[in-house]
Amino acid sequence: MFAKIFVKEWKDNFAAFVLTIIFLLVLSGLFFAHADRAALYGVAIFLLLFLPLIAILVGASGFQQEFKDHTWTYLLSRPVRRETIWVAKYFSLSSIIVVPLVLFFALKALVPGSTHLLADLHASTDLFDLSTFAIISALPLFALTFAFSICILSDRYLNIFFAALAILVVAPVALVKYSIFLERTFYDGLNLPLIIGLVPASFILASLLTFARVDLSQRRKLILRFSLWAGLFLIISFGLQTLITAKGNILKSRRFADYWEPIKSSEKFLFRVYSGDSRGMIMYDALLDRVVPLKGLAKDTDYTDYTDYRVSSASGKLAYFTYDTSKSKTPLARLRIMDLATLKEDIAVEFGGQGSSFAGQRPVGNPMLSPSGDRVAFAVRPRTAEGNTFATLFWMRTDGTHPKSLPLEFAGQDRVDLLGWLQPEDAILLRLQDRLYWQKQRIGKIDLIAGTAHWPQGLPENVEGSFPSTSPTGRALIFQPRDSAGALKHLMLMDSLTMGTKEIIPTTADPFSIWSTAWSSTGDRFALRRKGELWVYSSAKGTADLAYQRNAGLHIEATWLDKPIRLCVVESGEKSRMFFILDDAYRITKSIPLPEFAGEILVGGTGDKVLFGNRNGSLWRLDLKTEKWKKVY
């Protein structure tokens, strides 16, 4: 019976199916022929605008045609349950809309070269990308369901008009706004398909409850009952969505930011955590094998930028800026120094406030602690700085006493990065980056004893934005310069002492050739990931060796473990992830499969403990001896 009604609806609405297929085929042909953004937008407009319109017309035909032709009585008098009639009609009409979409998505995978085309346009290439498919099919399904439900109530054309208005104007605004609200409140971006899916589901249930039981000949009662059921189910569906998102995000609410360079012993790892607008800080102590909260989650008026954190590798201290954005008359920013052993925090400097020594000034870039932890350096600029204004470098004791300064002359600079503190020379490596031309940078060294700046000649002015990367000891710096035409050149290693440079590895013309670097804690080696290759540079050898090459289709990440120094690699793909430890000859000495919960972020480790991070905010520790996992956060 279900099948008969299902097939009958298909036959009655076959023209709509053919029309949809033709549209999609034409658009697909245009897209693959031109393969540009305009064609992609054309497909998107069709999927998000015209397809819902077609869905409204199809949905409206479900019952209205029966009423118009007076075949409704005939159908209802058959020995078949009303629910069966309703469900068969609904799924038949829905499939008329969904089948062309499935064909469209399948076409993507079947057309040779389409995957590369889509990848070039940064569009989804995954046939089974359920989020994309769910979003694209959910809107027309919602349109169809809505029209299907309300067009039973009264006049067809009037209902089509209002259905179109509601679906194309009100619903997307409401749904998207609600989704954004939930995302911002609970920091989870995966629920848009769920939101949109719950709404048609709620209409299906409301309609089933209404139309399967109520006398269709009494329109007023029908409208009232449907409105009540639909309202109830919409409230439930939005409530469920909020609950699921909130619950999921309570569990996921703790996230960590990119971690900082670990302390020299690699025994402490710092993370910033988020939950909605709240922020906090935690520290994983490898010796204790547990997470220590440094600052509890709070909706603070201070805003902290992770780039402003810096950890002293010898003294176990943390220096960072906080910015109070809510009060304009009190100090705008503060430099805080935290002792990681005692967790005691002091305010070393207040910026911007009346009466402070830095009234009218604001910090720029990051603070830098001395290796001994007794001094701190930072740069400041006037708060109302516009155009070409100069920054000033300050250094002082961590209690804020004995300040000294040196103006940094660099026209138009906006960014000052302190890269390292060299001892016993007492010099600070820094990079100045032009505000307008971000590729224009200069690397220099400030002699704190003489109070002079040294900008060595011969260093290129343009360097790749993701560099330079400073060794933990500050004694070496790697960067990738660009030539005058902006093309990337060879990777360079700079000796901080002599400011001399040398080429390390020749690069390709691909600007994304070099993706990440990781220094060993001793600062004498670094690992360099370049596409599928992992290279290791050793200062002792003075050369870089190919340490590891990934298997095709897989992704690799690498970092160093401490005590003893070992190179470790995570190689991951869709179906499996493996963790390897390599010896000095880059042979795999240990391989451990990584479970799903462990996450895809290799943080680092020391001794037998390796720390992994999951994007849902959890931290997992792997014991290399027992190969057991422990969730530490």
Next chain:
Amino acid sequence: MSEILKVDSLQKSFGRKRVLEGLSLTLEKGEVCGLLGRNGEGKTTLIRILMGVIPADGGRVVYQGRPVSYADAAYKRTIGYIAEDNIFYDRMKVRELMRFNASFYPSWSRQRADDYLNRFTLSRNDRIRNLSRGMKLKLGLAVALAAAPELLLLDDPTSGLDVPTRHDFLRNIIQEITDAGTTVLFATHQVHEVEKILDHLAILHGGRMVLDESYETVKSRAMKVVLNGEPAALEALSGEGILSKEIQGGAAAVIAYPWTDEVRRKLEAASRTPLETSAPSLEEIFIGFVS
């Protein structure tokens, strides 16, 4: 005989308008029941309630000893139904409609369906939209009878048909159906059509069943009386047993039901001449009940 259908105190309103009010009806197996009523009295409403198209507001329906509800569908597998307008899916062909219905009825017989199509000279490849009204009636019959129903509900199916077709339907087809043991409920306001085929007569008026009897009983208890008397006396004739009267000057034609001695005495008292009695037609009985 045993009961096949029992309707008890059925109620139905459309908005403020009460259409059925405490309607009760009983059908015995194998009989032909004529359900008569004026236009808009609720015949179609009753049949649609029995077919589960619309729900009743109150009351009970018992089919083959089992109470049935609006949500049920299985009980309709042994009920055939021909609606007043014989509307089908115009897009379909005859064979498609037969196949569509075949899946709903476990007792559907393809052989039986083909036999009826042949008998009614319907081509399986004809498109329904091209069929005449009479051919659609026959198609509806073929669909209904192919499932060998135990109860057949006919909602004024002959309305608009030409006389020969109507005659054939009423005389031959209905007879065959009932000979096969099918119970028929024939709703119509074309009274004279059903007179010769009825076993059971039900008259619907004012939302209620004002008569629900075997036709033989009705015929035996109804009397048409012609009398002459004073106009005033004739006008004063009323009360139990006097269904209707038609007065012209000093003469009156009275339909009496039930015809009893008391009624006879009442009429004799008002008449100056001996009463002239005869059997009333079904139409006269019907008018008497609904006027």
